[in-house]
Amino acid sequence: MELSNVLTLLGNPARMAIAWAVIGGDALPASELAYRAGVTPQTASHHLARMVDGGLLAVERCLRYRYYRLASPAIAEIIEGLMALSDPPVLKDRPDRATVDRLRIARSCYDHLAGSLAVALADALQRKGWLDLQERDYQVTALGENGLVAFGLDVPALRHQQRLFARRCIDWSERRPHIGGALGAALMTRFQESGWIRKNPGDRKIWVSSAGQQGLWKTFDIDATP
Amino acid sequence: MELSNVLTLLGNPARMAIAWAVIGGDALPASELAYRAGVTPQTASHHLARMVDGGLLAVERCLRYRYYRLASPAIAEIIEGLMALSDPPVLKDRPDRATVDRLRIARSCYDHLAGSLAVALADALQRKGWLDLQERDYQVTALGENGLVAFGLDVPALRHQQRLFARRCIDWSERRPHIGGALGAALMTRFQESGWIRKNPGDRKIWVSSAGQQGLWKTFDIDATP
DNA sequence: TCCACACTTTGATGATCATCGAAACGCAAC
DNA sequence: GTTGCGTTTCGATGATCATCAAAGTGTGGA
Structure with a gap:
């Protein structure tokens, strides 16, 4: 796991939004991630492929859906470490606050x-x-x-x-x-x-x-x- | 200070090398940073300008030289935090803190x-x-x-x-x-x-x-x- | 005055990138 | 089959990027 790779991947706002959406451990479908990142499904798919390729995310197919989640707890630790270094990114349409507060x-x-x-x-x-x-x-x-x-x-x-x-x-x-x-x-x-x-x-x-x-x-x- | 900005800037190997070279607090001239990053002075100058613009580095002129250093201790903390998340990049010649204090x-x-x-x-x-x-x-x-x-x-x-x-x-x-x-x-x-x-x-x-x-x-x- | 030096700017090149429209794919329900 | 839906792939576009050669800038020394 190259740190430089992780930084490059997370340096993009859309990808950071995607990572932030799954930081809680949830697995979310591509369309939901596209919505939360504020990009079209095509663009999101592109980003998701890069993140999977870079070892950041893992994907599981379930019927017609593809659920994306963080690839490993180690990745979660790295991303959470990044969050601790600065304010978490301010994104629109954060999921339900109850879940976030509970996780907090x-x-x-x-x-x-x-x-x-x-x-x-x-x-x-x-x-x-x-x-x-x-x-x-x-x-x-x-x-x-x-x-x-x-x-x-x-x-x-x-x-x-x-x-x-x-x-x-x-x-x-x-x-x-x-x-x-x-x-x-x-x-x-x-x-x-x-x-x-x-x-x-x-x-x-x-x-x-x-x-x-x-x-x-x-x-x-x-x-x-x- | 946008975390996303910092990540983008540090996602490039040459810029990461530059940041790592000055992490100890030392101020180094552009030519030295170009050598350590393994790029030409022109390329280094380009990166340095971006890093100064992004608030990562500060520059001070002394005679014909331009000494670059980290913009603030807060930036140093962020970068050191990143290093702690993964193995530090293997680079040549990083000054230790004792040297930095002596230089100060x-x-x-x-x-x-x-x-x-x-x-x-x-x-x-x-x-x-x-x-x-x-x-x-x-x-x-x-x-x-x-x-x-x-x-x-x-x-x-x-x-x-x-x-x-x-x-x-x-x-x-x-x-x-x-x-x-x-x-x-x-x-x-x-x-x-x-x-x-x-x-x-x-x-x-x-x-x-x-x-x-x-x-x-x-x-x-x-x-x-x- | 001229030169040497450190560094920056300019310009050009090739690469990568983000984005989205259009089309295609895979899958399940009908 | 056909249709609908989620997702991906393809293609095109405009943007940004990294890189270095060449020329320019500013400074100090001879």
Whole structure:
């Protein structure tokens, strides 16, 4: 994945609009993307072909429709990183605001939490002295290890995984860091097991249950009410 | 600052190379940037004009040279953010930050001093009543001539040189004037003879010795401690 | 005065690009 | 089949682009 390629592809307003439309994880048909980007279907098709060719998008055929979505979570991370660097593009006819707001509160980022909930979680764990923010990663303190193990996470096992343990991940909607890596994934899994959050299969939306609101408040001092 | 603009500008390999060359904060002349980007001076000039126009770079003239640097720290943050999203491009000769900071304090500009030390020197000489700042040049007062002769400069001989006597030269890192021309060159030569500064042959780095720090303080009331 | 130098502008060329109309394709319903 | 619809391909157009050679500009030095 060439960064220069990504920049070239996203440097065009129509293609940026397309990328922005599918950033939430939704797969949208070509005609819808053409409408949102403000170009004709032919032009959109041209752009979509380039983006697929450039590895930015993936396409799935379903009957007469072609659904376009981001090619991989890595691409989503790159685009979200770009959003964090500047204001998100102002585009006409943004989809339903409810979806965007929902994503802003909580969504999945690959296999860990993102959105304001994830940022609040990272803040809370630092405030409690469970985490230290180092250069590009988080460190779990002795206090934090006790707390996390008590919460049901096998922290020593997480440390021995091949992947990075607790990556610092920058959020596009918050422009602040949250917890990725093995620890971030384990936390989201634990939240799901506890019934605190519910993940929508197929996209990246996350719902926080009332049990989750209570638990997050009691365990982490996080106010997860909308 | 439009993100889309930045992406378009950086989507070109030559422009990306130029941005990467100045990411450390250093200001480089157009010819050097052309070499590093692997394009002819004409092409580089074209790209540089676009980048200045797009608000990515700023340019300052010093004698016959034009030094290009990043327009603002915010731009540097955006570009470094982009780099963090992917592997940085493999390019020749990127200055490290320590070098950049050193250059900010003192460096040579053609054959005279530049950087904050040079600006402080110009300020000090004006404060002591040795120099007057005219339209585009400095004038040495009678008091200043005595002082400079006592310091070891043959001011009358400098006046009779063909080149401009005491040119006002604008600094990219300070955005304030310092002394160029024959007087600027003679001052730097005298500082070198006195062992106050040491010049790195081949580049523009200047080191101030401890003797230099003492001398600059006693003679010119300049605090040259880092 | 003339030259050297750093850099820019101009001009030309070939390439790529974005865009849309027209036509074609693929698929499903009728 | 035929029709309708979503999408792509083709073709044409006008725009922008990157590139470099050649000429021009401005500056300082001899």
